[in-house]
Amino acid sequence: MLEKIASDTGAMETHTGIRFELSNPTPEDVCVEDIAHALALQGRFNGHSMFFWSVGQHSLLVADYLKMREMTDRIVLLGLLHDAAEAYIGDVTSPVKAMCPQVRELEARIMAAVYEGLGVEPSVGFENKIVKNADLAVIGVEAISLLPSGGEWWGLPDMDVKTAFWMQDEDRVIPDAMELVEMTFLKEFYRLKGVL
Numbered sequence: 001m002l003e004k005i006a007s008d009t010g011a012m013e014t015h016t017g018i019r020f021e022l023s024n025p026t027p028e029d030v031c032v033e034d035i036a037h038a039l040a041l042q043g044r045f046n047g048h049s050m051f052f053w054s055v056g057q058h059s060l061l062v063a064d065y066l067k068m069r070e071m072t073d074r075i076v077l078l079g080l081l082h083d084a085a086e087a088y089i090g091d092v093t094s095p096v097k098a099m100c101p102q103v104r105e106l107e108a109r110i111m112a113a114v115y116e117g118l119g120v121e122p123s124v125g126f127e128n129k130i131v132k133n134a135d136l137a138v139i140g141v142e143a144i145s146l147l148p149s150g151g152e153w154w155g156l157p158d159m160d161v162k163t164a165f166w167m168q169d170e171d172r173v174i175p176d177a178m179e180l181v182e183m184t185f186l187k188e189f190y191r192l193k194g195v196l
Contacts, residue, residue, distance in 0.1 A: 012088065014038075020088055025110045030117025032189055038087035040181040046093050049146035053173065055083050055091050056181040058138065061172070063188060065134045065163075077192040078123045079131050080185070085110035119193070137163050145173035 010023035014034040021029065039056035043049065063080040071079075083091070085107040097103050115122045123131065143151030176184070 014088075022088065022106065022110075025088070025113035027113050027117035030114050032118055032186065035081075035084050035087040035114070036182045036185040036189070039083065040178045040185065042086060042091050044091060044142065045146065046091065049142075050148065051146070052175055053142065053146050054175070054178070054181055055086055056178075056185050057176060058142065059083055060181070060184060060188065061138045061141070062131070062134050063192075065138055066130070069134070071130065073192050073194075074121075075127060075130055077120060077189070078127055079134055080188055080192065081114065081118070081120065082131050082135060084114045118189075141172055 011019050011021050014020050014029075014031065015037040016031050016034050018029050018031060018034065020034075036056065039059060040054050042055045044053045044055055044058050059080050059082065062082060063076050066076045066079040086092070088110050089103070089106060092103050092107075097107075112122065114120075140151060143149075
């Protein structure tokens with residue numbers, strides 16, 4: 001009965017107790033603590049990795065990659081937040097997004113609320129491309145380290161020398177405790193926003 005009530009209203013309760021309306025996401029209902037907590041608990045690759053690897057660690061790895069590429073704090077922040085909508089809709093796999101365009105539309109509406117709610121200017125074209133390229137590079141690192149095929153059948157793009165060198169760090173893909181991922185995500189967010 002309670003599940004029916006929640007699904008009929010299109011709302012969910014977040015970690016901090018906020019009633020988040022998926023059908024009408026508003027900036028006032030966005031909380032970075034909810035995002036950090038939820039992403040730290042969600043597994044990448046729909047749970048099919050060799051060991052648990054969270055969306056939160058993925059986001060931190062994208063931010064780390066962008067720092068290695070000497071991007072501005074703004075670009076690094078956009079990288080950190082690039083999967084923030086997944087705190088509210090889960091880590092929907094790319095094949096599902098391709099088959100269900102409504103998921104991408106919902107994700108875009110949530111991201112608009114996230115940007116405004118966190119006081120971040122929405123990303124523009126060239127920024128999207130930089131973050132997407134970083135995301136793909138990190139997916140390559142993750143696929144090699146986390147998937148049974150070692151990323152063999154993914155058709156990953158060729159990597160430049162700097163990226164290949166960055167990937168060689170054997171400690172790059174080692175899972176951290178959920179609490180550490182959450183804390184590190186929040187610390188990085190506030191550092192990039194100039195609060196720390």
